[in-house]
Amino acid sequence: MSKFWSPFVRNLVPYVPGEQPKLAKLVKLNTNENPYGPSPKALAAMQTELNDNLRLYPDPNSDLLKNAVANYYSVQSNQVFLGNGSDEVLAHIFHGLLQHDKPLLFPDISYSFYPVYCGLYGIQFDAVPLDEQFQINPADYAKPNGGIIFPNPNAPTGCLLALDAVEQILKASPDSVVVVDEAYIDFGGETAISLVDRYPNLLVTQTLSKSRSLAGLRVGLAVGHVDLIEALERIKNSFNSYPLDRMSNVGGAAAFEDREYFDKTCGLVIESREKLVAQLQAKGFEVLPSAANFIFARHPKHDASELAAKLREQGVIVRHFKQERIAQFLRISIGTPEQNQALIDGLGDL
Numbered sequence: 001m002s003k004f005w006s007p008f009v010r011n012l013v014p015y016v017p018g019e020q021p022k023l024a025k026l027v028k029l030n031t032n033e034n035p036y037g038p039s040p041k042a043l044a045a046m047q048t049e050l051n052d053n054l055r056l057y058p059d060p061n062s063d064l065l066k067n068a069v070a071n072y073y074s075v076q077s078n079q080v081f082l083g084n085g086s087d088e089v090l091a092h093i094f095h096g097l098l099q100h101d102k103p104l105l106f107p108d109i110s111y112s113f114y115p116v117y118c119g120l121y122g123i124q125f126d127a128v129p130l131d132e133q134f135q136i137n138p139a140d141y142a143k144p145n146g147g148i149i150f151p152n153p154n155a156p157t158g159c160l161l162a163l164d165a166v167e168q169i170l171k172a173s174p175d176s177v178v179v180v181d182e183a184y185i186d187f188g189g190e191t192a193i194s195l196v197d198r199y200p201n202l203l204v205t206q207t208l209s210k211s212r213s214l215a216g217l218r219v220g221l222a223v224g225h226v227d228l229i230e231a232l233e234r235i236k237n238s239f240n241s242y243p244l245d246r247m248s249n250v251g252g253a254a255a256f257e258d259r260e261y262f263d264k265t266c267g268l269v270i271e272s273r274e275k276l277v278a279q280l281q282a283k284g285f286e287v288l289p290s291a292a293n294f295i296f297a298r299h300p301k302h303d304a305s306e307l308a309a310k311l312r313e314q315g316v317i318v319r320h321f322k323q324e325r326i327a328q329f330l331r332i333s334i335g336t337p338e339q340n341q342a343l344i345d346g347l348g349d350l
């Protein structure tokens with residue numbers, strides 16, 4: 001704390017990201033990165049872009065990537081918004097579309113950045129409890145609100161909400177923006193982007209960090225009605241005109257165009273997930289049904305923080321949250337078959 005700070009900084013509670021260890025040898029299953037690298041075509045496109053043109057500013061609208069996303073999802077390019085990671089896209093959404101008199105609704109167990117943005121932008125929120133099975137119940141969101149946001153699949157549970165249930169939430173709150181954060185949708189869900197032309201209150205966000213294995217590049221996007229996108233463009237152009245650099249524009253576009261590599265690597269992750277779930281269940285774990293590139297599991301006889309510490313000693317890191325309702329769960333990212341085996345070996349006999 002310092003006398004030089006703006007008053008509101010004293011009360012900020014920042015997000016704490018999962019550890020990025022400096023030791024290279026660790027089996028890193030704690031931040032849901034993709035174990036397979038980015039598309040070789042995306043890497044080649046970025047290598048070509050690494051030239052003297054870097055002295056010039058990038059395209060402020062990143063039209064190349066916008067068009068690639070619009071083409072991929074069969075929407076208009078003015079229905080697409082891009083940002084420096086979907087975290088930045090979400091920040092602009094909270095600022096520009098979710099700051100209202102009534103409280104914002106999101107699940108009690110959800111992405112822990114949402115309450116942080118509420119603190120940053122002074123937004124009141126109401127955390128809606130997941131049901132006993134850790135599922136979102138659409139009927140719980142049919143109450144007065146200034147907006148709704150939830151990840152689908154949810155994080156850190158991995159549980160998927162079917163598209164007709166998403167639609168039920170949209171129909172019950174036609175006067176609020178409903179944001180579906182689809183960071184993990186490509187690992188087993190169906191995107192709600194198919195609904196944007198029918199629901200002007202729907203905004204879908206996605207990231208290139210997980211299914212497209214470009215967490216280090218920082219690219220995220222939102223798709224929705226042009227009026228919603230215009231609000232985000234206003235904020236972006238009042239904050240940073242160039243959130244995406246030259247590498248992101250060409251690398252992101254090439255990643256969307258390389259469907260073959262995308263399908264192959266998502267398929268491998270899904271296959272490994274099913275195998276890992278079976279192995280953990282054989283060790284007595286209860287595993288929530290996952291449609292993501294991670295699983296959320298608890299053991300009835302072993303304390304989760306002790307298990308996480310034991311795994312760390314074996315060089316395997318997983319994520320443990322202290323929040324009371326989920327304190328006995330571990331969130332485990334899906335790795336390569338070798339990394340998953342290291343996790344199983346590290347758990348030993350339980």
Ligand SMILES: *Cc1c(COP(=O)(O)O)cnc(C)c1O
Pocket residue numbers: 084085086087088111151155181183206207208209215218219220
């Ligand atoms: C990973 C994640 C994001 C952020 O992704 P970036 O594009 O890397 O900023 C957003 N929402 C959820 C639920 C996530 O898990």
